[in-house]
């Protein structure tokens with residue numbers, strides 16, 4: 001948050017207190033609960049990690065300009081330096097209420113919205129409103145899903161070689177690969193997805209888009225085609241739910257209790273996400 | 282063959298409007314918190330992914346990233362709900 005007034009406004013809006021953070025970073029915090037039950041901390045006056053040396057992005061030779069002469073392209077075969085936490089994607093059966101909640105409290109702007117064939121928004125890539133300062137294409141992604149949950153989080157690395165060599169290291173260590181390397185369309189990041197021992201997905205990315213506040217929202221169909229322009233074929237397992245007894249129970253409960261989450265919506269979503277990615281192939 | 286990277290919608294979308302006066306305008310995403318059963322396994326994955334382990338006890342694991350961004354953490358309770366927060370610079 002830019003000011004203590006922001007914390008005060010949030011605390012008053014949600015009728016919660018401002019707490020002193022007892023732990024790394026310090027500062028003050030307002031702890032909110034979103035409509036899905038997830039905790040969202042709003043922070044002010046934190047001491048951030050001090051700068052540590054990181055490698056610079058590699059220089060690339062292009063047909064017009066050769067910047068590397070008598071010198072190979074060799075990034076280190078190590079885990080990449082992580083430059084920052086870029087975004088998190090959250091799944092929710094109550095998309096409408098969640099969007100309203102985050103936008104009202106945090107001033108998010110939707111950069112691109114994926115809609116069902118009947119025009120209903122189903123997934124939104126939201127960025128921060130930094131006025132004339134550019135913000136990442138998306139920092140908070142909200143997507144309709146039968147049950148609430150964490151989808152993935154993404155961390156920015158320096159360049160394409162950091163993504164590529166990062167993949168080599170994770171492969172060598174025997175971790176589970178999910179999808180990549182490829183380039184997204186909305187956001188344009190070069191991506192590589194991995195999952196940890198509990199199946200939580202984490203993404204390395206480089207070369208993402210940034211937008212200022214005046215950029216207008218784009219609308220697109222919800223489909224796997226919208227996910228990437230090139231790269232490894234989209235694995236159907238990536239978005240397929242693990243259908244357990246509790247998944248079914250929660251889905252039925254959500255269909256009964258959440259007005260905007262309907263059987264029609266589920267049918268449209270299944271049909272649309274089943275369409276062919278990259279139809280030109 | 283006439284394909285393009287960007288697809289078009291068959292109908293007009295229901296627009297997602299901006300909020301005229303939001304309570305705040307957050308500046309950035311600060312950290313994520315996870316509740317995980319095995320912190321040693323978690324630390325191994327996080328290291329291979331590129332995080333720096335800033336602190337590890339029986340109860341919690343804190344990761345730092347070397348640049349400006351702060352910390353991800355993990356607590357020992359078997360809850361699969363991530364928690365996250367924000368900060369501005």
Ligand SMILES: [Fe+2]
Pocket residue numbers: 087089152153154203
């Ligand atoms: Fe992502």
